[in-house]
Amino acid sequence: MPPKTTDIVEEEELEPVADETAISARRVVAAYATDADEARMLFAMLGIAPGEDD
Incomplete structure (x- = not known):
């Protein structure tokens, strides 16, 4: 089933996750x-790629 147009979020509307949350997610x-390739892909999909510390 395709997503509803109301379910689509523009990238600029997304807020970064807290550092502790990102660290925990990276560990999982x-x-x-x-x-390693699968890990990199999942990191990118979740927006928690290593080295993206703001």
């Missing part, structure tokens, strides 16, 4: 990813 992704 790293623990469950099958390899």
Whole structure:
């Protein structure tokens, strides 16, 4: 089922996650990813790529 147009969020409307949340999410992704490429892809999808500290 395609998303509703009201479900689509523009990138500039997204707020960055807290540092502690991003660190925890990185650990979970790293623990469950099958390899480094999958981890990088998941980091990018979640917007928590390593080195994106603001």
